[in-house]
Amino acid sequence: MIEVRNLSFQYSRETKVLDGISFSAEEGQFISLLGPNGAGKSTLMKCMLGLMRSYSGEILIDGINIRTLTPRALAKKIAYIPQSADSVFNYTVEEVVLMGTTPHASGILGPGKKEKAAAGEALQNLGIRKLQDRSFMNISGGERQLVLIARALAQKADILLMDEPTANLDYGNQVQVLEGVKKLVRNGYTIIQSTHNPDQAFLYSDQLMALNHGKIIAFGSPEEMITDRLIHELYGIDAVVETLYNGRIRVSIPKSVLREDEHEQ
């Protein structure tokens, strides 16, 4: 469980990037973090990961203030899954996943047998064990994203932060990745993903957090939170939120598109 209390952050003398953020996330919760560019999504994640320490307020994981933890101890509790990982050198999938075991590796020469088993298990968990010996650069974008998730699983942290995990993926890969993520949530992981897609937030996550100008402007179930007004507030766009399949799916449609249709008719 992660709890953020009254978190504020600002670069020297500029306006606040984060302004009094408070929320908490429980086991088995999947939170989508929605907000326009520059709303403070990445900064919030960086604070939670211990990458930025000059914030005010408190971040607690299982009741422990993360300021008191060493980077290694924090890495065992919270893991980060980037949008993409570009390495100049081409590692194998297994090597990439093994990198996640670094905080657990006690031997001086890095991961040993136990860590290798953990990496294999993480790959198995996501159904991509067969990719083990392939080189990371030569697999599809969706597979690469799954490998990065496996790396976070091998890190054995219970809280996973994902930075727009589906941003660079085609539709098929997006679904593949999100199904994988959903499975993890059922297994008790706490997952927070940042996204630019309100429909996706509705479809897959069970909590929605909307961030604008460093403040939380909405937090709750996507069904209640995703409204015409919220879309307008976040993105400055007039949109209609429609439901499909008896409310199981919700889509936001820009009004400008609808008006064009009317003109054509």
Added chain:
Amino acid sequence: MNNSRVKVLKITACAICLVISALVSLMIGRYEISFADACRILLSCLVPVEKTWTDLAQNMLLLVRVPRITSAILVGAALSAAGASYQCIFRNPMAAPDILGASTSAGFGAALAILLHLSSGTIMIWAFLASIGCIILVLSIARAGKGSEALNLILAGIMISSLFQAGTSYLKLIADPNNTLPEITYWLMGSLSGITMKEVGFVCLPMFAGFAVLIFLSWKMNLLTIDDEEARTMGVNTRLIRIAVVIASTLLTAASVSVSGIIGWIGLVIPHIGRRFVGNDCRFLIPASALLGAMFLLLVDDLARNLYSTELPLGIITALIGAPFFIYLMLRRGNTI
């Protein structure tokens, strides 16, 4: 599981090949020493053996060839391991010991010492100090500069390197063309001739310290090739490790240059062969590069001392092999490097 076992086997095979080529190198040279004699002379250092060889053969082997072969192995291994590490921590496949100006500054220090007619032991210390001084300068410029520290390091390295190069050119200009100028020039081209066991012993300690640090940090070096913030979320102190690896690699480079002069290209070419051979995991790449580099320089030195009646500078041979390889890398640069 099997994968890493294969890599360990490959590295072991390299080590065996290195031992064999070292033994073979002992026997080749202008003065012929038979295999049996060579073995007996070596053995006699440890246990008393009936003497069946001439004093000349013994001196040739123990005072000339053994130090020379040992230094070829040490220098080749040090430059290659340093090159592989530089490539990782700067995320740059084109990085090499020369990138930080470590080689050129060591060359400047040595040239200055030769110009001042200092003893050979002092020449080493000067080369060493200049190189370490250069690295401190480069590091502080990179840290003071804005933007990406990894890129700043390379840029600062290139600038400082060219400054030292200019300094060396000036020293050559004012050097006495009858004695010091040829000595400086030949030394800068790279040579292992005339090396004594004392000189080898002198660089042994810094070299082993450098190797130990690189081996110890080899796994974490892998994480430096990805994004720094990402590595930090996996509990790695990227700044500390980067600095430790830079210092260790520079120590290896400075020690090499002080014993052999500037031998280019090895630090660039060998790590890439190592990458093809055992992959990019530094735990295997560093030892494999060191062994391959040792073998390569041993071979190059055998050529240098046996090809013609006069000795060829090593730098010429390594450049002949290295430059075409560099062009090949540029032409086929893909994500398979």
